[in-house]
Amino acid sequence: MDKRAVIFDTDPGQDDAVAILTALASPELDVLGIVTVAGNIPLSLTTRNALRLVELAGRTDVPVYRGSDRPLRRSLVTAEHVHGETGLDGPDLPEPQTLPAKGHGVDFLIETVRSRPAGSVTLLALGPLTNVALALAKAPDIAERLAGLVLMGGGYFEGGNITPTAEFNIYVDPDAAAIVFGSGVKLTVLPLDVTHKMRSTKERIEAFRSLGNNSGKAVAAMLSFSERFDVEKYDWEGAPLHDPCVTAFMLQPEIFQGREINVEIETESVLCRGMTVADYWGVTDRPKNAFWVRSGDSDRFYALLTERIGRLP
Ligand code: RIB
Ligand code: CA
Numbered sequence: 001m002d003k004r005a006v007i008f009d010t011d012p013g014q015d016d017a018v019a020i021l022t023a024l025a026s027p028e029l030d031v032l033g034i035v036t037v038a039g040n041i042p043l044s045l046t047t048r049n050a051l052r053l054v055e056l057a058g059r060t061d062v063p064v065y066r067g068s069d070r071p072l073r074r075s076l077v078t079a080e081h082v083h084g085e086t087g088l089d090g091p092d093l094p095e096p097q098t099l100p101a102k103g104h105g106v107d108f109l110i111e112t113v114r115s116r117p118a119g120s121v122t123l124l125a126l127g128p129l130t131n132v133a134l135a136l137a138k139a140p141d142i143a144e145r146l147a148g149l150v151l152m153g154g155g156y157f158e159g160g161n162i163t164p165t166a167e168f169n170i171y172v173d174p175d176a177a178a179i180v181f182g183s184g185v186k187l188t189v190l191p192l193d194v195t196h197k198m199r200s201t202k203e204r205i206e207a208f209r210s211l212g213n214n215s216g217k218a219v220a221a222m223l224s225f226s227e228r229f230d231v232e233k234y235d236w237e238g239a240p241l242h243d244p245c246v247t248a249f250m251l252q253p254e255i256f257q258g259r260e261i262n263v264e265i266e267t268e269s270v271l272c273r274g275m276t277v278a279d280y281w282g283v284t285d286r287p288k289n290a291f292w293v294r295s296g297d298s299d300r301f302y303a304l305l306t307e308r309i310g311r312l313p
Pocket of ligand 1: 161
């Protein structure tokens, strides 16, 4: 089987963790590296958590690089209210023994994409797009060289989650998102429209715990912790599970449905900062710059995640 080379850009975060663990367990993917960004919690903690995850998965062969510690222009907004003070509250994971790789994560992104055949590396973005925007600004040629960028972010039919109109990843760094969505990179977006359909019910969390391995128990503890905020907010039978939609799209895109549309990012409005203005119904003649995923099969999604997490230590 031809492995597909991927790089994660991430702010782990319990849902990022499930996305990364699933990828590390999947033989179809060659995870070249993990670049951390400030988002759910500050950079020092997203980096610490990424190191804890590669150790949990027994994959310390995957380098973790520190990226940007703040958005391009705005002050950092974090989400400890969802993810806890460590950003990975829930399981009791040990202090990482491995260190981050030397060098800046943005340079790793650029050098890796340039050094491999054009069209062979896919970037998977799970947090604010600061690193991705910096890489595209510093090396515009990588927009063409990348096989694509698959990101979790935005919302249209489901509105926002950090404000009524903005999803967290886009809201934290709307200027970076505007650069990314205007870069011409082949873009696939997994917005709240689809992630809100992927709800971690008690049965689904129990399926992870029943795997019996450390990773399954850790995932169950992560989701049990992070779901409490959303279950109260939405009054659903389970919290939406966001970032693993990115990994699942790479593994089984047939789980999902969407269409090519135009998406613009609101960067100036105070009220609507970070809104993804998605022209889903084609009412403008703006260029189609993103494959926007609107729905997916939640049973197949969780079956995939559970089976893959079951392959880990
Ligand atoms: O809005 C959900 C996104 O914000 C996810 O990536 C979650 O990890 C947080 O970063
Ligand atoms: Ca995230």
